Amino acid sequence: MSTRTDSGSHRAIVVRSAHDGAVAAIEQREAPQAGLGELVLDVQHSSVNFKDALAMSGRPGVLRSHPMVPGIDAVGTVVNSDDPHWPSGQTVILNGAGIGERADGGLAERVVVPADSAVRLPSGWSTRSAAAVGTAGFTAALSVLALRRDVSADAGDVLVTGAAGGVGSFAIRLLSSLGYRVVASTGRPDDQGDRLRELGAADVIHRGELSDSGGKPMQKARWAGAVDSVGSTTLVSVLAQTSYGGVVTACGLAQGPDLPGTVLPFILRGVSLLGINSVDAPHEKRAEAWQLIADTLDEAAVTSIAPQTIGLEEAIGLAPDVLAGKVAGRVVVDVAR
Template sequence: MESYQAFEVTENSEGAFEQQVVTRSVPELEEGKVLIRVRYSAINFKDALSSTGNKGVTREYPHVPGIDAAGEVLQSSSDRFSVGQPVVVTGHDLGMNTDGGFGQVISVPVDWVHALPESLSVRNAAVLGTAGITASLCIDKLLMTGLKPSDGPVLVTGSTGGVGSVAIALLFGLGFEVHAITGKAAQHDALKALGVTEIFGREELSEPSKRPILKGRWAAAIDTVGGVPLENVLKSLKPQGSAAICGLVASPTLNMTVFPFILKGINLLGVDSAEVTPQKKADMWRFMIENQAALTKYQDWVTEIGLAQLPEYVDKILQGKIAGRTLVSLDQ
């Protein structure tokens, strides 16, 4: 390959951000790097922010977003990888300040790259991607507290998003009773097909409560939204319950007392999928591969698009109009 297509975001002289598919030259292989031919990426909320000029995510433009990338090795400066080997890259700085998976070729450090086993296709690796890693890290932290299916239901907020929906599939596969919060009434049947037994409307947790503690309803929770909904979830955990948190689409702020923590002994578990160690990330890929059977129904939640459709879907994810995972095919 001498050139490749990429979804490039530029900042014009008036400070506005423009998106277009461009042709770029394939870079020279650098020491300590791997060149990868990307076959699939996926749209994450962070990609939408980068695509619309959020300087908290991407400092300098022009830039190619895409925090997920799955494909095969074009060239490698390390003998750890061979030409044509299927690989995946998620997190680190990919798609933030390093050109990411919305381009057909990426150049990344060797330590960012994970080889794919024969049991996991390049496409399915992208379907899981950062959403799968994050969901798995949340479940891993909950299991480390000793959580068992017999302890009671697990609540998932932001349940129709990428992280929430993957978490539901995995939790159900592990034998947990799963409850969900969503504002999308049209997705209730799909959530039940994925394994959810009880669905609550978003409004049920969206209003602040002056009570420091609420009736215990859930043994654990995975929260992707933050803010008031998280406050109400924490107040509603059963004694010794835990909440793994990984998002802030509602708000990054918590306004509550410490009473649920010191009177019910609950745990607040923070999850970051970008900077976890390569070993931990490899463990999470292994966990998902071992539980692939639980993800069979998840294919119904996957929408596949090409680079030219990205502007439309960037707008959709910012407006909260996407359910499940939107896969970006770099061969369309």
């Protein structure tokens, strides 16, 4: 239940140490102060990303110092601003930009964010829907923008790996809405196949076809392009199966950070591998990605990817399931709950 006060005292999830295990707890925090170029937000909704689950479980590599509030997404209203671009009461979206990593994050009732990374809530959108899209949908949109520069919708099949995850689910929906024929790769075809087809996948394959494909450096060309959030041997197989001039975007390491392949797809088929980083994306890219999201996704699609809303306390409890790959799609956090 919310204990937000006018003076800014508010509830937050706080991670006090970097030890594997239960290190996150709800605490009452003092009002945060905005510096130059920063905004204070009254957060309405956040979400639980893979990174947030790592942070709440005390895993190293996400939170740069302790104690810190996790949460790489925040959607909320600007408080006490004299910045004409961001007046008080304006509702904004913040994905990444260091919150929940280098500075306190969005799993709190209040957060300080860099103004130049804020994006206005699209007209007609709810704060819940924007948080449901969150970093996963934003990263999927950045990936789709990168891919569509060189791969048109009629170029052939486009593969999405990690399909049942947040990035994968949004990538399927965005690509299929733009007219691409999407093939979804998942480890859960029995559980998740129908959901992925409803999102727009024309075909669903088992991820083992890619992760255990024998490691041949060049394989039969199957994909005009791909959105990968998995890395490791999966990404190596995707590159080896991409057609001449195809584009593969890489944003994640759900299988692993290694890339045990060869340069042959690049030099024999002119395949391009494009890295996607949502955290440090400049403002123009943020605005372009959110425009694509607003133009392409509707509330029903967003809700189907993120049907569940939980409170701050429950977010802590969900972290192990996210890390164990037991959660499909995205989970929204109502920070006042």
